[in-house]
Amino acid sequence: MTNWKKFLTENVLGECWDADKRPGGDLPNRTFDNFSDLMSLYEEIFKDINKWAVFIVYSNGIFWRNYRPHSSLDKAQSDFSAWLFCSAKVGHEDRCKMVAEFYGWEETATQTLSLPGAGLQHFKNTEV
Numbered sequence: 395m396t397n398w399k400k401f402l403t404e405n406v407l408g409e410c411w412d413a414d415k416r417p418g419g420d421l422p423n424r425t426f427d428n429f430s431d432l433m434s435l436y437e438e439i440f441k442d443i444n445k446w447a448v449f450i451v452y453s454n455g456i457f458w459r460n461y462r463p464h465s466s467l468d469k470a471q472s473d474f475s476a477w478l479f480c481s482a483k484v485g486h487e488d489r490c491k492m493v494a495e496f497y498g499w500e501e502t503a504t505q506t507l508s509l510p511g512a513g514l515q516h517f518k519n520t521e522v
Contacts, residue, residue, distance in 0.1 A: 426490035
């Protein structure tokens with residue numbers, strides 16, 4: 395499976411991942427750990443207002459599930475916006491990866507864990 399940064403570059407932004415094959419080939423690949431790359435992704439989603447609405451619901455679910463704000467609804471809504479747009483200047487890479495997952499990229503155990511020896515190259519989580 396493709397790494398999530400390549401997935402975002404090619405499938406979401408429609409750019410070429412291989413620096414040797416794109417115009418200005420000496421330019422580095424996007425890092426997806428900064429505000430500019432995050433805004434490029436959000437702008438791409440926003441081109442389809444319906445997709446943006448679905449993305450807001452999707453990301454709001456992640457925010458509530460992972461960050462569980464314990465405050466008023468008004469405070470939680472402002473916290474969500476700050477979180478989504480990385481107002482604290484941290485979390486850009488996490489939000490970019492969230493966009494990859496929104497578009498269908500999935501991280502598998504084979505991408506993150508390899509087992510040496512005994513002919514075992516990788517394993518994949520499966521339900522027993």
